[in-house]
């Protein structure tokens with residue numbers, strides 16, 4: 001086999017620069033660097049000083065979006081700030097990911113988009129990541145207080161039930177904006193899968209926004225259709241293929257697992 005060089009343009013968040021690239025076993029590895037703050041505050045003694053940067057010896061690899069159907073990773077040396085007063089070293093905040101996780105914000109967002117349309121297990125398989133990673137992302141969404149811009153025009157919403165059973169028995173309700181079917185966006189996540197959870201999501205929309213919704217797509221089970229009918233005066237229930245497919249996917253998974261055990 002011969003190889004040729006091609007030029008590919010990729011988007012990177014502001015302040016991030018690519019210094020190197022390498023292919024590694026079916027993955028794309030980008031060596032990145034990023035803008036550092038001029039000042040840092042020491043979390044131990046509270047002293048604020050000009051950034052005194054030291055790089056950790058080990059490299060960190062974090063997952064980013066797929067490129068040409070293959071996963072890509074960012075590789076960098078985590079920068080540390082050493083406090084000139086108490087000598088405490090702390091990791092400098094990275095603008096493209098949350099602390100303590102091994103993926104970028106935009107990867108997280110991408111996972112969330114996919115979870116709207118497929119089960120956690122299916123998304124995990126597709127992206128070659130663990131179900132625990134997806135659950136970690138969802139749990140973070142549960143904890144974060146999401147604000148929906150009152151200016152946002154939403155004509156179609158989706159309600160999905162998710163079970164986060166890998167870590168502990170936890171159910172969540174996901175409300176997404178399906179106005180643009182190619183780009184579903186999660187609007188709200190709340191704990192539980194009952195009326196209260198559904199209403200907690202819908203209450204994040206203004207009454208004007210609720211009256212603009214023309215259709216809602218929901219899981220076939222649960223209380224979602226009923227609550228939507230009450231809260232969304234001009235909306236019709238749409239039975240859509242995604243939810244049916246998801247339901248079928250779950251059944252197929254179950255059958256497959258059963259089969260795997262018995263065979």
Ligand SMILES: [Zn+2]
Pocket residue numbers: 042043044045046047083084085086087088
């Ligand atoms: Zn200090």
